[in-house]
Amino acid sequence: MTPTLQDMAWHRSAGQLIEHLDKTDFWRSLSRLIGEYVPVDTWAVLLFSDGRPFAFAESPYQGEGPDPLFHDYIRGLYLLDPFYIANREQPATGLYRLADVAPERFKETEYYERYFTHYVEQDEVQYNVKLDEARSVCLSLGTRQLFTPEQISLLEMIRPWVVGLMRQRMFFESAMAESVPRQAPRWQDNLEEAMVRLGTPLTARELDVIRLILSGCSNKEVASKLSISAETVKVHRRHVYAKLNIKSPQELFSLFLKAQVETQ
Known part of the structure; x- marks a missing residue:
C-alpha cells in the first residue's frame, strides 16, 4: 500500500521529535x-x-x-x-x-x-x-x-x-x-489535618465520601466504590453537612478549597 x-x-x-x-x-x-x-x-x-x-x-x-x-x-x-x-x-x-x-x-x-x-x-x-x-x-x-x-x-x-x-x-x-516520592502521605491525611485545624474533624470514611461527592459521583457510585449501601452514603453525607454546618455542595466545595490552602 x-x-x-x-x-x-x-x-x-x-522522526524529528526523536532527535529532540x-x-x-x-x-x-x-x-x-x-x-x-x-x-x-x-x-x-x-x-x-x-x-x-x-x-x-x-x-x-x-x-x-x-x-x-x-x-x-x-x-x-x-x-x-x-x-x-x-x-x-x-x-x-x-x-x-x-x-x-x-x-x-x-x-x-x-x-x-x-x-x-x-x-x-x-x-x-x-x-x-x-x-x-x-x-x-x-x-x-x-x-x-x-x-x-x-x-x-x-x-x-x-x-x-x-x-x-x-x-x-x-x-x-x-x-x-x-x-517525586513513590509513596506519599495519603490525601486523606493532609485533608484530615486541615479539617482539624479548621475545627471540623471528620472520619476517614466521611473524607472518602466528601471527595467522591465533590468529584461528581452519585450516591450509587459512591456506594459502589466504598462497598457500602447508598443509604449509608446518605447518612455519611448528612453527618458531614451537620459537622461542617453547611447545607449545599457549593459550601462543601468552598471548605474543601480552604482545607487545601491550610495544608500549604
Missing part, C-alpha cells in the same frame, strides 16, 4: 505536532503519584506570572480530577477520554464549573504511561469543542508513537521524576 502524504509527514515529524527527546522544548513540540492533526487548545504533562502531581510542562499562559487555575489544580483540585482518580484507582498505559472516566454528575460539580470549563474548557483526553506501580506520566489535551469520533480514532492510531516518545523522554526527566 502506497503511503499518503499525511502518513509521510507524520513519520517525518515523529533531550531538548527543553520537547513537550511543546509533541503537543504542537498532535495539534496539527487534532485541535488542541490546552495541554499539560503531569507525573501522577499517590501525592501531589508534578508538572513537567504546560501550555503557555497568556497572563502575567503562573496560571492561577493550574496552580489551584496542583495545590489540591487534582483530587477531584476524574483522570487523576481513575489513574490512581487503576493505573494503566493508554489513551483515555473524559467520557470514559468522568462520574455520572461530573458536569454538575463545582470543580467542573469553576475549574474545568475555564482551564480545559469543553473536552479532554489523556495519554497515560505507567512507569511503575506508583507513578504514571500523563499528557493531557484539552479542547473548546468535543472531540469527534474521527479525531479520537486518529489519536488512538498515533497512540503507539506518542506513548513510546513519552516513555523515552522520561530518561531525560529522570532526575525530576525520581525526586
Whole structure:
C-alpha cells in the first residue's frame, strides 16, 4: 500500500521529535505536532503519584506570572480530577477520554464549573504511561469543542508513537521524576489535618465520601466504590453537612478549597 502524504509527514515529524527527546522544548513540540492533526487548545504533562502531581510542562499562559487555575489544580483540585482518580484507582498505559472516566454528575460539580470549563474548557483526553506501580506520566489535551469520533480514532492510531516518545523522554526527566516520592502521605491525611485545624474533624470514611461527592459521583457510585449501601452514603453525607454546618455542595466545595490552602 502506497503511503499518503499525511502518513509521510507524520513519520517525518515523529522522526524529528526523536532527535529532540533531550531538548527543553520537547513537550511543546509533541503537543504542537498532535495539534496539527487534532485541535488542541490546552495541554499539560503531569507525573501522577499517590501525592501531589508534578508538572513537567504546560501550555503557555497568556497572563502575567503562573496560571492561577493550574496552580489551584496542583495545590489540591487534582483530587477531584476524574483522570487523576481513575489513574490512581487503576493505573494503566493508554489513551483515555473524559467520557470514559468522568462520574455520572461530573458536569454538575463545582470543580467542573469553576475549574474545568475555564482551564480545559469543553473536552479532554489523556495519554497515560505507567512507569511503575506508583507513578504514571500523563499528557493531557484539552479542547473548546468535543472531540469527534474521527479525531479520537486518529489519536488512538498515533497512540503507539506518542506513548513510546513519552516513555523515552522520561530518561531525560529522570532526575525530576525520581525526586517525586513513590509513596506519599495519603490525601486523606493532609485533608484530615486541615479539617482539624479548621475545627471540623471528620472520619476517614466521611473524607472518602466528601471527595467522591465533590468529584461528581452519585450516591450509587459512591456506594459502589466504598462497598457500602447508598443509604449509608446518605447518612455519611448528612453527618458531614451537620459537622461542617453547611447545607449545599457549593459550601462543601468552598471548605474543601480552604482545607487545601491550610495544608500549604
